[in-house]
Amino acid sequence: MGIALPGAIAAKLLFPTRHVIAVTGDGGFLMNVQELETAVRLELPLVVLIWRDNGYGVIRWKQQMKFGRTSGVEFGNPDFVSLARSFGAAGYRVEGPSELGSVLSAALSCGKPAVIDCPVDYSENLRLTERLKTFGTT
Numbered sequence: 001m002g003i004a005l006p007g008a009i010a011a012k013l014l015f016p017t018r019h020v021i022a023v024t025g026d027g028g029f030l031m032n033v034q035e036l037e038t039a040v041r042l043e044l045p046l047v048v049l050i051w052r053d054n055g056y057g058v059i060r061w062k063q064q065m066k067f068g069r070t071s072g073v074e075f076g077n078p079d080f081v082s083l084a085r086s087f088g089a090a091g092y093r094v095e096g097p098s099e100l101g102s103v104l105s106a107a108l109s110c111g112k113p114a115v116i117d118c119p120v121d122y123s124e125n126l127r128l129t130e131r132l133k134t135f136g137t138t
């Protein structure tokens with residue numbers, strides 16, 4: 001956790017002509033959010049795509065599978081669009097699945113560091129796990 005944005009900065013420094021997109025959970029992004037300042041200062045037009053589920057989703061999933069309940073995995077988030085803009089980066093929000101492609105294109109061509117706030121619903125993961133269990137016993 002936390003490596004996505006610093007990793008993207010390193011990648012963009014190494015390969016300045018290539019598109020660089022960091023894909024990260026909201027918790028991981030917040031661990032090194034201050035590196036947005038680095039990306040802005042170094043004028044690196046990279047994109048950070050944040051899956052926002054307001055929690056430690058993979059830990060929530062594992063707790064639910066193992067204990068049938070969760071603890072300490074929910075948190076609140078800042079407004080990622082405003083946060084990005086306050087650093088001098090661009091901020092975008094995806095409002096529905098059909099928008100992801102166009103928002104990504106806009107972010108990639110905006111000419112400065114960009115953050116995309118993308119809400120996700122991971123509940124399908126639990127249903128998938130249940131189905132895999134069923135599959136394993138038949």
Ligand SMILES: Cc1ncc(C[n+]2csc(CCOP(=O)(O)OP(=O)(O)O)c2C)c(N)n1
Pocket residue numbers: 001002024025026027028029051053055056057058059
């Ligand atoms: C530095 C660090 N702390 C803790 C962990 C354990 N860990 C792995 S995934 C995870 C939750 C990730 O949450 P988030 O970044 O919001 O991603 P999500 O699973 O919600 O998509 C945690 C706490 C880790 N991998 N690295």
Ligand SMILES: [Mg+2]
Pocket residue numbers: 025026027051052053054055056057
């Ligand atoms: Mg999360």
